[in-house]
Amino acid sequence: MNPSSPANLRRLPRQLRSRRRVNRILDAAAQLFAEAGFEAATTNAIAERAGISIGSLYQYFPNKAALFRALCERYERESLAALGAVLTPDLARLEIGEVVERVVAALRQSYGTNPGLLRVLFQGHPAQGQCVPHSSFREAMVHQVDGLLELRWPRLAPDRRRLVAEVCVQAADALFDLALKLEREAAHRAMDELKRLLLGYLEPLDREVA
Amino acid sequence: MNPSSPANLRRLPRQLRSRRRVNRILDAAAQLFAEAGFEAATTNAIAERAGISIGSLYQYFPNKAALFRALCERYERESLAALGAVLTPDLARLEIGEVVERVVAALRQSYGTNPGLLRVLFQGHPAQGQCVPHSSFREAMVHQVDGLLELRWPRLAPDRRRLVAEVCVQAADALFDLALKLEREAAHRAMDELKRLLLGYLEPLDREVA
Amino acid sequence: MNPSSPANLRRLPRQLRSRRRVNRILDAAAQLFAEAGFEAATTNAIAERAGISIGSLYQYFPNKAALFRALCERYERESLAALGAVLTPDLARLEIGEVVERVVAALRQSYGTNPGLLRVLFQGHPAQGQCVPHSSFREAMVHQVDGLLELRWPRLAPDRRRLVAEVCVQAADALFDLALKLEREAAHRAMDELKRLLLGYLEPLDREVA
Amino acid sequence: MNPSSPANLRRLPRQLRSRRRVNRILDAAAQLFAEAGFEAATTNAIAERAGISIGSLYQYFPNKAALFRALCERYERESLAALGAVLTPDLARLEIGEVVERVVAALRQSYGTNPGLLRVLFQGHPAQGQCVPHSSFREAMVHQVDGLLELRWPRLAPDRRRLVAEVCVQAADALFDLALKLEREAAHRAMDELKRLLLGYLEPLDREVA
DNA sequence: AATGAATGAGGTTTCATTCAT
DNA sequence: TATGAATGAAACCTCATTCAT
Numbered sequence: 001m002n003p004s005s006p007a008n009l010r011r012l013p014r015q016l017r018s019r020r021r022v023n024r025i026l027d028a029a030a031q032l033f034a035e036a037g038f039e040a041a042t043t044n045a046i047a048e049r050a051g052i053s054i055g056s057l058y059q060y061f062p063n064k065a066a067l068f069r070a071l072c073e074r075y076e077r078e079s080l081a082a083l084g085a086v087l088t089p090d091l092a093r094l095e096i097g098e099v100v101e102r103v104v105a106a107l108r109q110s111y112g113t114n115p116g117l118l119r120v121l122f123q124g125h126p127a128q129g130q131c132v133p134h135s136s137f138r139e140a141m142v143h144q145v146d147g148l149l150e151l152r153w154p155r156l157a158p159d160r161r162r163l164v165a166e167v168c169v170q171a172a173d174a175l176f177d178l179a180l181k182l183e184r185e186a187a188h189r190a191m192d193e194l195k196r197l198l199l200g201y202l203e204p205l206d207r208e209v210a
Numbered sequence: 211m212n213p214s215s216p217a218n219l220r221r222l223p224r225q226l227r228s229r230r231r232v233n234r235i236l237d238a239a240a241q242l243f244a245e246a247g248f249e250a251a252t253t254n255a256i257a258e259r260a261g262i263s264i265g266s267l268y269q270y271f272p273n274k275a276a277l278f279r280a281l282c283e284r285y286e287r288e289s290l291a292a293l294g295a296v297l298t299p300d301l302a303r304l305e306i307g308e309v310v311e312r313v314v315a316a317l318r319q320s321y322g323t324n325p326g327l328l329r330v331l332f333q334g335h336p337a338q339g340q341c342v343p344h345s346s347f348r349e350a351m352v353h354q355v356d357g358l359l360e361l362r363w364p365r366l367a368p369d370r371r372r373l374v375a376e377v378c379v380q381a382a383d384a385l386f387d388l389a390l391k392l393e394r395e396a397a398h399r400a401m402d403e404l405k406r407l408l409l410g411y412l413e414p415l416d417r418e419v420a
Numbered sequence: 421m422n423p424s425s426p427a428n429l430r431r432l433p434r435q436l437r438s439r440r441r442v443n444r445i446l447d448a449a450a451q452l453f454a455e456a457g458f459e460a461a462t463t464n465a466i467a468e469r470a471g472i473s474i475g476s477l478y479q480y481f482p483n484k485a486a487l488f489r490a491l492c493e494r495y496e497r498e499s500l501a502a503l504g505a506v507l508t509p510d511l512a513r514l515e516i517g518e519v520v521e522r523v524v525a526a527l528r529q530s531y532g533t534n535p536g537l538l539r540v541l542f543q544g545h546p547a548q549g550q551c552v553p554h555s556s557f558r559e560a561m562v563h564q565v566d567g568l569l570e571l572r573w574p575r576l577a578p579d580r581r582r583l584v585a586e587v588c589v590q591a592a593d594a595l596f597d598l599a600l601k602l603e604r605e606a607a608h609r610a611m612d613e614l615k616r617l618l619l620g621y622l623e624p625l626d627r628e629v630a
Numbered sequence: 631m632n633p634s635s636p637a638n639l640r641r642l643p644r645q646l647r648s649r650r651r652v653n654r655i656l657d658a659a660a661q662l663f664a665e666a667g668f669e670a671a672t673t674n675a676i677a678e679r680a681g682i683s684i685g686s687l688y689q690y691f692p693n694k695a696a697l698f699r700a701l702c703e704r705y706e707r708e709s710l711a712a713l714g715a716v717l718t719p720d721l722a723r724l725e726i727g728e729v730v731e732r733v734v735a736a737l738r739q740s741y742g743t744n745p746g747l748l749r750v751l752f753q754g755h756p757a758q759g760q761c762v763p764h765s766s767f768r769e770a771m772v773h774q775v776d777g778l779l780e781l782r783w784p785r786l787a788p789d790r791r792r793l794v795a796e797v798c799v800q801a802a803d804a805l806f807d808l809a810l811k812l813e814r815e816a817a818h819r820a821m822d823e824l825k826r827l828l829l830g831y832l833e834p835l836d837r838e839v840a
Numbered sequence: 841a842a843t844g845a846a847t848g849a850g851g852t853t854t855c856a857t858t859c860a861t
Numbered sequence: 862t863a864t865g866a867a868t869g870a871a872a873c874c875t876c877a878t879t880c881a882t
Contacts, residue, residue: 167400598797
């Protein structure tokens, strides 16, 4: 229930007030990273948007990258919680369309708050001269979906399963990203297309493996 | 056939030598944007990689953003040419699987040279505090695919057609992006999944509309 | 017998507990100034090492410079006490070699605890844009040695005597500083050289004035 | 004849104008480091005093420490050149007093320009969390003096010779430092004391070893 | 037209000091 | 009185852009 793992924080915020403050910083960071990307979002702007001084920001986060990681982790936790709720034992017996429906609904719930952020989180950011191949956020999502797939098709080869999971996550991310760029009505229709896309991709698997 | 539209260039490069120079700049920019992203790629580094002085770079491009836009346009032209070759009259009579096969092959051809760049071009970049909703590159791709779809399913409603085109482009981009992160063998398999994904998405349309 | 002159303290620490606290702060400051120099030693680090809060530190010392001055004064008192023990009436009749021996022994005693600090104290620190020409610590040492010299050579002209005192102090400081940079054995030999140096400098005075 | 070794410079200043500029920067740095010490002298202030922009400073020196090192090296070269002129074959036959006279005169020549700097150069500065035990400047001086001593007393044990060299350099530095704090007339007399100090220290060696 | 040194606004981060609790 | 979170000025350094040569 902490806003972040200790690794990214200078000090564990024990007081209620501190926890709120950390959350305000993360909210501001989420907005600005989403608006401008990792590089262009400045720590001063984040502090200002959070309504605190730059010094306070650096009391909680040792640097910009740590702030970014903490943000990833917060969204990771939220998304995984939402997906986890879908991962029920009856998953194996449901119609595949129903599964897709539930998963997409779960994701919409997590990304609904700030869909622009999804783009930035997925992208990751260049850490210490080395470009991160998979953001930890992405990795967590893929892992979760891999679990869902295993539950559904226990006999699917792990390699293939992993690839399918990657494709699903990547495609879902892409269409959420698309929806982000459309106005309300069109965004809604884009979600329908996402379901069609996943359904068309997974249905053959159902026939192939089950 | 100019390397760029006039809007992004200071001066139309009429001389052969100038045109070559602009292309060298764009090549260098393509490499560096792909390696480091828009913000982290410095104009000085681009000029150096291009083997010219920073002053010369600014004689051709008024600023970094214009250089980026010119790069987008160049890749737009290249990709559209590749897609255009697929857009033949017999498209309407081909099996849908064959269409997908050809389109993916065409895209692989364009992106194969520098897949990392695709990421950056699609992403667009934050221009003057305003986030670009659709990169011009993306827009051009969607338009082209929209043309393909119209040729195939003339009776499909334009609105729906447009949305389907967007989904295809977005999904294809996403999976190329995925392939970029995998090693050779796995990347190859990812391309197979892309075909499966598009096929599963478009096949129902064939039955629905045709 | 207060730990510091009133000028550097916010409040005279009357309670025993307060006096102990001030001493803990000065101990911590001595360590950190010696380790890192005046600028690099942070007040927060000093407070932490002293086991108190930064707020408490500022209740006793109005700012970092005052803390430094208080530290100088404490070491002044200690060193002067050590030197004072040498300043006995029989000084005039001792062999000069014996005097040097005693003085160096006295100094080793004061500086032995934290030789690194000597460097920092002697150096003084840039106060408000104005470089301190003589640190108060240095000044006190010179004054003390001047007294020793007067006792030994009452007929030496005061001007000359003062200069000789300055030279002795400066040279002694320099060789303590040198010793600080050498390992145990070499440091010990450096102290022998210090005695030779002072002896060679002062012996001619003995013949000249006495 | 370069103002600095390549290691500390971003670009070798080939043009006359550039070389002058680098020297202006080093002059400004010498002043400010002398006035305020390494930490308190800001790169912006140095650039301003040099009459250039901060950007220009960083075109020549990659960071503050490199600027400091370049400064050390410049003074090293100057001092060593001055000392080198003393290192003549007839040194072995001269009276020891004459040798001291010459060496002190050589040093006065180098340090006369900016004696305050000597303090800072000798001190060195904390590089990368590790405190430099001997500044490279100091080391160079000691090495040079060691050479002088070898020429004079070839039969002196190398260990002892090295220690004597260290003592001479450290003591000379200390008295130059002292002179720095006195007004003209007194400073002059301090130099006389330096000669007396060195003479008293070295004369016994002459009797002992020769 | 080409060069590349020069510029300086603005980025991240530190740390002396204050003040509400 | 003690605490330590909050503050914000100011440090170092980068890099898009200009302009004298």
